Amino acid sequence: MGMTIVEKIFARASGQPQVRPGDLAVVDVDIAVMMDTSFHANTRRDILKVHDPDKVAVIYDHMVPAPDKASAEAQTYGRDFVRRFGITRFHDVGPDQGISHAVVADRGYALPGTVLVCSDSHTCASGAFNCAARGIGAPDLLAAVTTGKAWFRVGETVRYQLSGVLRPGVYAKDLFLHIAGTWGHHTNQNVEFGGPGLAGLGIDARRTIATMGAELSAEFATFEADERLVLYVRERNPSPFTSVAPDPDTDYADRRDIDLSKIEPLVALPDAVIKNSVPVGEVAGEPIQQAFIGSCANGTLDDLAEAARVVAGRKVAPGVRFLVTPGTQSVYRAALKAGYIAALIEAGAVVTPATCGACFGGHMGVLGPGETCITASTRNFKGRMGDPTARIYMASPATVAASAIAGKIAAAGDIA
Amino acid sequence: MITGRVWKFGDNINTDLMLPGSLLFATEDEQKRAVFSANRPGWVDEMRSGDIIVCGLNYGMGSSRPAARSLRNLGIAALVADSINGLFFRNAVNFGLIALECPGVHAAFAEGQTAEISLDELTVRNRDTGAVLKASPVPPMLLDMMRHGGVYPDLERRGLIAPLR
Numbered sequence: 001m002g003m004t005i006v007e008k009i010f011a012r013a014s015g016q017p018q019v020r021p022g023d024l025a026v027v028d029v030d031i032a033v034m035m036d037t038s039f040h041a042n043t044r045r046d047i048l049k050v051h052d053p054d055k056v057a058v059i060y061d062h063m064v065p066a067p068d069k070a071s072a073e074a075q076t077y078g079r080d081f082v083r084r085f086g087i088t089r090f091h092d093v094g095p096d097q098g099i100s101h102a103v104v105a106d107r108g109y110a111l112p113g114t115v116l117v118c119s120d121s122h123t124c125a126s127g128a129f130n131c132a133a134r135g136i137g138a139p140d141l142l143a144a145v146t147t148g149k150a151w152f153r154v155g156e157t158v159r160y161q162l163s164g165v166l167r168p169g170v171y172a173k174d175l176f177l178h179i180a181g182t183w184g185h186h187t188n189q190n191v192e193f194g195g196p197g198l199a200g201l202g203i204d205a206r207r208t209i210a211t212m213g214a215e216l217s218a219e220f221a222t223f224e225a226d227e228r229l230v231l232y233v234r235e236r237n238p239s240p241f242t243s244v245a246p247d248p249d250t251d252y253a254d255r256r257d258i259d260l261s262k263i264e265p266l267v268a269l270p271d272a273v274i275k276n277s278v279p280v281g282e283v284a285g286e287p288i289q290q291a292f293i294g295s296c297a298n299g300t301l302d303d304l305a306e307a308a309r310v311v312a313g314r315k316v317a318p319g320v321r322f323l324v325t326p327g328t329q330s331v332y333r334a335a336l337k338a339g340y341i342a343a344l345i346e347a348g349a350v351v352t353p354a355t356c357g358a359c360f361g362g363h364m365g366v367l368g369p370g371e372t373c374i375t376a377s378t379r380n381f382k383g384r385m386g387d388p389t390a391r392i393y394m395a396s397p398a399t400v401a402a403s404a405i406a407g408k409i410a411a412a413g414d415i416a
Numbered sequence: 417m418i419t420g421r422v423w424k425f426g427d428n429i430n431t432d433l434m435l436p437g438s439l440l441f442a443t444e445d446e447q448k449r450a451v452f453s454a455n456r457p458g459w460v461d462e463m464r465s466g467d468i469i470v471c472g473l474n475y476g477m478g479s480s481r482p483a484a485r486s487l488r489n490l491g492i493a494a495l496v497a498d499s500i501n502g503l504f505f506r507n508a509v510n511f512g513l514i515a516l517e518c519p520g521v522h523a524a525f526a527e528g529q530t531a532e533i534s535l536d537e538l539t540v541r542n543r544d545t546g547a548v549l550k551a552s553p554v555p556p557m558l559l560d561m562m563r564h565g566g567v568y569p570d571l572e573r574r575g576l577i578a579p580l581r
Binding site for chain 2: 024037040041042043045046047048049063070071074119120121135136137138139140142143146147151153155185187188214215217219272274360361362379381382383384385386388
């Protein structure tokens with residue numbers, strides 16, 4: 001019986017000829033990504049040995065620039081850790097900083113066919129790169145950094161076979177909301193994306209979909225590799241790699257065909273994305289106080305381009321805070337050069353430095369009691385972005401930008 | 417055998433309900449006091465050490481935050497769900513919280529009933545109704561970590577991390 005992409009990567013990384021659902025795979029980790037949160041005093045443990053400093057990257061993203069003393073202390077501790085163990089891939093506050101999964105993409109750290117772990121749930125973002133990438137816990141990450149290994153329970157895989165192209169005004173986020181709304185959670189399952197529809201999805205779009213794999217409760221969300229992907233990685237990282245294709249006779253738990261041309265703009269209602277998506281029209285007119293575009297899911301250059309296109313020449317509605325957070329400082333610079341930042345700021349948006357900030361309710365855009373927000377980020381759980389009485393709708397960057405202009409939830413095609 | 421009073425929760429209980437983002441960097445004591453504060457305020461005062469949580473599908477979806485540690489710190493003897501998010505399960509293993517998947521368990525219990533869990537047999541029994549359910553298999557290496565305080569003791573023994581001061 002054939003193997004899926006993830007099963008093949010695990011077979012190589014665990015030195016076995018075959019890995020199957022139900023197995024426990026203990027694999028060599030190719031890269032372990034630590035963040036500023038890895039060094040907070042309430043969670044950290046003092047590391048005495050690092051298995052291989054060249055297989056560790058340290059990327060500051062959640063609490064940057066440090067908004068409080070505890071974060072500042074954690075970041076000082078982390079800088080000392082980086083120096084002590086000679087870790088060269090360190091992304092401190094400055095020009096090379098960003099949200100960890102977005103920096104991993106910018107730098108080509110996630111090589112096709114390899115294993116990447118990080119103690120953030122959206123690490124599956126790097127599944128876009130044909131990489132077995134998974135969010136693990138802080139203790140897991142310590143184990144990976146100190147031993148070079150990680151364990152994975154191998155789940156069954158659902159194959160999403162994509163065809164067609166998304167219509168204008170429909171985005172990767174809408175495709176995700178369609179999957180979450182139609183099929184719900186994928187607990188203990190992997191999801192694998194491929195098919196001719198891949199050709200019409202840019203790398204940024206694939207990253208959005210892979211990132212949102214965490215919201216399907218999936219184990220791994222992995223894309224097939226194509227020429228476009230291979231070129232993207234080669235431009236950023238000279239290391240050799242071998243991309244992995246699933247075997248033709250793979251036995252998937254289910255195989256679901258999606259015609260991308262049938263997807264429409266969707267919104268997830270507050271508190272959940274599982275079976276909670278509706279067409280934008282059903283909630284159009286709902287007044288908002290905050291609109292947010294950012295996070296590892298929607299802080300890409302393509303996302304900023306769409307937001308800028310929607311708001312160009314228009315003004316954000318009075319009473320709405322429109323916050324935009326580029327995924328990395330490098331994306332910020334590219335958006336600046338392309339004129340996207342000027343369009344956003346002239347419309348009345350506030351553009352923040354790259355951080356996980358507002359997405360996890362940490363800082364830079366926390367919601368107050370009873371407020372309503374529409375977000376293009378990762379999560380809309382109750383209380384996620386601040387007060388538990390705040391309501392968080394989730395949509396594509398284009399729908400969020402249009403809503404910021406309208407002052408209420410609106411489709412990008414419907415704003416004056 | 418683990419025996420305890422059952423608290424019931426439904427499907428898709430997420431990590432942010434167990435550990436709100438505003439307390440990510442708070443002390444373990446502050447974190448455990450906030451468990452379920454958004455969906456069931458006051459629960460931490462009603463529950464007792466040794467109690468058991470029984471829940472539905474997709475328990476613990478969401479963040480990598482150490483929500484399992486808060487349940488362990490509250491003294492939850494075991495968590496049994498119809499299904500458990502893989503990342504929450506990892507944290508349960510690594511922080512030493514007993515967490516088992518047991519299809520049908522949510523329907524088999526009413527709140528306040530008593531559950532008896534055998535980790536050797538991987539069975540969950542409702543003492544009040546007599547119903548016995550089979551839990552899903554857990555790889556022996558993971559069950560062993562779960563039962564013996566998680567991964568930190570092993571990393572300490574191997575000289576990879578320093579013991580807590």
